[in-house]
Amino acid sequence: MKLVCSKSNLLKSVNIVLKAIPGKTTMPILECILIDASTNNIKFTANDMELGIETIVDGTILEKGIVAIDAKIFSDIIRKLPDNDVTIETDGNLTTTITCEKAKFSISGQSGEEFSYLPYVERDNHIVVSQFTLKEVIRQTIFSIAANENNKMMTGELFEVKGDMLRVVSLDGHRISIRKIELKEEYSDIKVVVPGKTLIEISKILSGETEDEVSIFFTKNHIVFEFDDTVVVSRLIEGEYFRIDQMLSSDYETKIQVNKKELLDCIDRATLLVKESDKKPIILSITDDNIELKIQSQIGSMDEEIDINKEGKDIMIGFNPRFLIDALRVIDDETVDIYLMNPKAPCFIRDEQQSYIYLILPVNFMA
């Protein structure tokens, strides 16, 4: 195999497929990028068996062939080469020589035989969204998936299509994040659970531009994202997602309207006094024209007042400050509406159209 590509093209493509290289594995072949120049395209592939990425690289094939090489070493080398054309050449022993200007690297490659190609996936059911929208919706929900694998379903996000509406949901047992996106056309119903890891990696590759599109294909076991010169295939999480609709209520006893930045800054300050380990709540005393926010820990105490508009009853309620911060950070509105029922019922942060709903369970601060 012999091919020539610019350093910048190589680097761009390597950075894309690197996202499917596992951190730790006992199978060395999973740590490789497959360089496939056996047809008329140069194609890089990486596949950790749950998430697989394939991307076309701009360049010239001088001699067809295929080789698998260690992703980390290959990417380190490309990164440090001068900004010029790079030649990649493999000999009969799969020793791979990477040449750029006067620099010449030799590393050993492996045959592509053991490499797991991306699974073939039917392209029937699909939707189209902009890269901007997909990247945003991931950012706005991904923080409330569960970190540990005790409940596999909680480590993923629900992607649900009904008519021209995509709903993305994540939850971790203490809170629920929901975002609704209007699609440009009507699609058939879809309901799948996508691994959080897949979404985190794909959002690093997406351009985030409103003009660039992503096609998302769904099957029983896989989800496929196609955009630019790249295909990302991921397994789905099997099983039925939580019935969230019965957890959502539109009843409330108190509704407040508050400047988002003021509230966020205040809670952010309060967290100074809380170490990761001790779970001190922040206590909100909501009265007619303001909230008083209070936190008390071994380190000290904080106390601050914020002006609000209020409808309904006074209420005193405690929250994990982290959960409020996570939700407020991803809301772009200048003011937010918060709906409360009583000190033991969840609060809802949502806009009027319910394009977003953040449900957060309170903490019993009397204990």
Added chain:
Amino acid sequence: MKLVCSKSNLLKSVNIVLKAIPGKTTMPILECILIDASTNNIKFTANDMELGIETIVDGTILEKGIVAIDAKIFSDIIRKLPDNDVTIETDGNLTTTITCEKAKFSISGQSGEEFSYLPYVERDNHIVVSQFTLKEVIRQTIFSIAANENNKMMTGELFEVKGDMLRVVSLDGHRISIRKIELKEEYSDIKVVVPGKTLIEISKILSGETEDEVSIFFTKNHIVFEFDDTVVVSRLIEGEYFRIDQMLSSDYETKIQVNKKELLDCIDRATLLVKESDKKPIILSITDDNIELKIQSQIGSMDEEIDINKEGKDIMIGFNPRFLIDALRVIDDETVDIYLMNPKAPCFIRDEQQSYIYLILPVNFMA
């Protein structure tokens, strides 16, 4: 005690004295900043017993007093306050209240009684340099102090004044870095060893401006840096520094002149193939018009040629690539001169005036 300062002034001063707060200690008082408003100035002090820093804070004293408070918590609070005037007030129990706009923090303070003030140091012997010069000379030599404490003397840097010349030297057993600085006037002879940690911390505080000056005072046991509103006092390392002059030689068999960036980039690329743990040398084969640089490890091999000007014999010599990189990075010249004797003798990278000399021991690559 009660005082008012702007958030930005507080933050600037806290960040300065924080440099003398130890990472770990069994004495909680060392983790404190002393806020001293007992005279007409507001003064912050921190002192880890080896390094002490004192700085004057712009602000208004409403009630004189003194309190020691946890540096980490205090700095975290200041950092997160709104950008406005901050009131710091201590009650009879030394509970300290920090108020800014509607935010109010309370933390407990300690009396200043246990606090170690900076030692009193005679201000006889001194030199003056610009903050730029001091910051630069530290950057250009600090990398070759020894990291571990086995040989205490190697963890410091020699500061030697003779006439109108300041010489700064560091060495770690494999290499020596020397920088000479011409002073604006003649001073009496000085020869002290300053702890590397002191120099690292002080270079973080220095503005780096050529117009700003630092006065450096020397006594038998201490060095004092005075600049802006800040005083830094450090213990010296006791004992006699290594006799480096006898290690320096101006004899050579081979002299080469090479583009610094080309050489640096090439060695930097080569280090890709070397893990921290295995000490593979880079081998330089110097012939008439070029150096061939080669490195070989378990990961693979690299090979590159660089054009040079050469005087004297051909030579093949091996080095720890890290040491060459460290020295080349802090040389600002476009081309550098390298002097070599034989494969077992050190090489010297130095300019004609010897304003810098970097001595690096070679590695036996036949082994």
